[in-house]
Amino acid sequence: MTASLPQRESRAEIRLFRRHQHLVREGEAPGMIFCLEDGWACRYRSLSGGRRQITGLFLPGDYCEPQWLLGDRTKHPIVALTALRARGLPLAELAESPVAGSDAMTTMLSATLRIFNRQSEWIVALGRQNACERLCGLLCDIFERMRGAGRVFGNRCPMPLTQADLADLAGLTPVHVNRVLKQLRTRGVIELRARSLRVPDPERLRGMSLGLAPLP
Amino acid sequence: MTASLPQRESRAEIRLFRRHQHLVREGEAPGMIFCLEDGWACRYRSLSGGRRQITGLFLPGDYCEPQWLLGDRTKHPIVALTALRARGLPLAELAESPVAGSDAMTTMLSATLRIFNRQSEWIVALGRQNACERLCGLLCDIFERMRGAGRVFGNRCPMPLTQADLADLAGLTPVHVNRVLKQLRTRGVIELRARSLRVPDPERLRGMSLGLAPLP
DNA sequence: CGGAAGCTTGATATAAGTCAAGATCCGTGG
DNA sequence: CCACGGATCTTGACTTATATCAAGCTTCCG
Numbered sequence: 178m179t180a181s182l183p184q185r186e187s188r189a190e191i192r193l194f195r196r197h198q199h200l201v202r203e204g205e206a207p208g209m210i211f212c213l214e215d216g217w218a219c220r221y222r223s224l225s226g227g228r229r230q231i232t233g234l235f236l237p238g239d240y241c242e243p244q245w246l247l248g249d250r251t252k253h254p255i256v257a258l259t260a261l262r263a264r265g266l267p268l269a270e271l272a273e274s275p276v277a278g279s280d281a282m283t284t285m286l287s288a289t290l291r292i293f294n295r296q297s298e299w300i301v302a303l304g305r306q307n308a309c310e311r312l313c314g315l316l317c318d319i320f321e322r323m324r325g326a327g328r329v330f331g332n333r334c335p336m337p338l339t340q341a342d343l344a345d346l347a348g349l350t351p352v353h354v355n356r357v358l359k360q361l362r363t364r365g366v367i368e369l370r371a372r373s374l375r376v377p378d379p380e381r382l383r384g385m386s387l388g389l390a391p392l393p
Numbered sequence: 394m395t396a397s398l399p400q401r402e403s404r405a406e407i408r409l410f411r412r413h414q415h416l417v418r419e420g421e422a423p424g425m426i427f428c429l430e431d432g433w434a435c436r437y438r439s440l441s442g443g444r445r446q447i448t449g450l451f452l453p454g455d456y457c458e459p460q461w462l463l464g465d466r467t468k469h470p471i472v473a474l475t476a477l478r479a480r481g482l483p484l485a486e487l488a489e490s491p492v493a494g495s496d497a498m499t500t501m502l503s504a505t506l507r508i509f510n511r512q513s514e515w516i517v518a519l520g521r522q523n524a525c526e527r528l529c530g531l532l533c534d535i536f537e538r539m540r541g542a543g544r545v546f547g548n549r550c551p552m553p554l555t556q557a558d559l560a561d562l563a564g565l566t567p568v569h570v571n572r573v574l575k576q577l578r579t580r581g582v583i584e585l586r587a588r589s590l591r592v593p594d595p596e597r598l599r600g601m602s603l604g605l606a607p608l609p
Numbered sequence: 610c611g612g613a614a615g616c617t618t619g620a621t622a623t624a625a626g627t628c629a630a631g632a633t634c635c636g637t638g639g
Numbered sequence: 640c641c642a643c644g645g646a647t648c649t650t651g652a653c654t655t656a657t658a659t660c661a662a663g664c665t666t667c668c669g
Contacts (some may be wrong), residue, residue, distance in 0.1 A: 304564030348520030
């Protein structure tokens with residue numbers, strides 16, 4: 178695709194990051210939007226007392242911070258959660274060049290709106306759902322997004338997040354994440370081991386995220 | 394402003410709502426963006442078991458759901474938190490007509506980005522801050538937004554939310570909101586009564602929202 | 610002036626956090 | 640290939656922030 182503009186595509190350089198390496202540091206303005214080719218990343222915020230909350234999760238195929246193209250100035254730090262290969266798309270060129278078959282502005286706008294709506298739902302989860310519901314919803318979202326990226330095979334997909342990562346996503350402690358996952362495993366709702374997630378019955382998992390089948 | 398287009402402005406009809414009346418119902422597509430001229434509103438989501446989480450608060454002068462102009466299809470219900478006067482701006486016309494001196498698309502895009510960033514920060518609050526920090530942050534945000542709307546006089550602004558509303562915003566129970574507010578009042582951090590909020594020292598309130606001066 | 614909505618307070622329950630120790634996994638260097 | 644060491648996971652005992660239940664009080668609107 179976009180074979181007519183090879184010189185532009187060539188400017189989109191591939192960059193590699195180690196786990197825990199920052200793609201963007203606090204307050205930094207990298208001037209580019211990263212597209213993840215492989216590996217996972219997140220945006221987060223640190224608080225006093227060593228607290229950390231992840232505010233956005235980026236999976237393979239996702240654009241990191243597409244709203245930058247729309248004029249947003251805010252910079253959350255972005256860090257690699259796994260070893261990572263990303264394509265850096267310079268903002269200056271993006272404004273005019275096509276991406277994935279349509280103009281970049283349209284692509285980044287729809288990506289931003291998707292994230293916007295995901296954020297709204299996550300506010301609901303953090304505000305009003307218990308630990309079990311939140312983790313079921315989180316795993317369900319991850320599973321469906323991985324399916325959308327064509328990375329689910331036989332109800333199984335890669336899941337490289339540690340329990341500490343899940344805790345920083347779900348607003349819980351790692352210890353409590355561990356206990357809830359144990360319950361979910363015991364009840365056969367998920368299989369989660371060796372950086373791999375299997376969901377025998379995605380509908381059931383979604384149901385549990387909505388509090389329809391509370392654990393006794 | 395926009396005196397050159399009187400016939401367009403005339404299409405933006407003023408509508409009145411009672412408290413608890415819906416501007417937009419679940420899944421409804423009203424085809425317009427409301428601009429609040431007076432009164433407060435919110436978007437929210439309901440969960441099983443009567444749980445409710447407010448995902449966005451709209452103050453006088455705010456546009457409700459500006460992202461609709463950008464192509465978003467998602468509809469959260471929007472409800473009036475007070476008696477309300479709003480100007481309904483039909484999406485069909487908005488796309489081309491100017492609003493507040495610049496083109497509507499630009500206005501709604503920047504409003505959307507502001508909400509986007511506010512949502513990110515609220516995820517941090519709900520995930521990693523305790524009840525006191527969350528309420529301080531919430532009251533601080535409200536106070537500063539009201540100041541921006543020119544509605545703060547002598548460190549005091551209208552605050553028509555009930556403790557139940559604050560609970561649905563902060564992901565707490567009304568009873569616990571009551572207890573925390575009592576502490577804040579006792580320590581002189583806020584004065585809150587008769588639908589009016591006074592913040593003698595906004596810096597101090599902001600500091601408490603960041604966990605810098607925990608209550609003993 | 611009556612009644613509903615909202616606020617306040619106390620007693621008790623519970624989900625989740627904290628602390629601590631051991632077990633397991635896994636990458637790295639010898 | 641193995642051994643080491645740090646990261647990660649697991650589990651138990653105990654604490655705490657917040658929820659729940661219940662009752663009385665206050666405010667304010669019709």
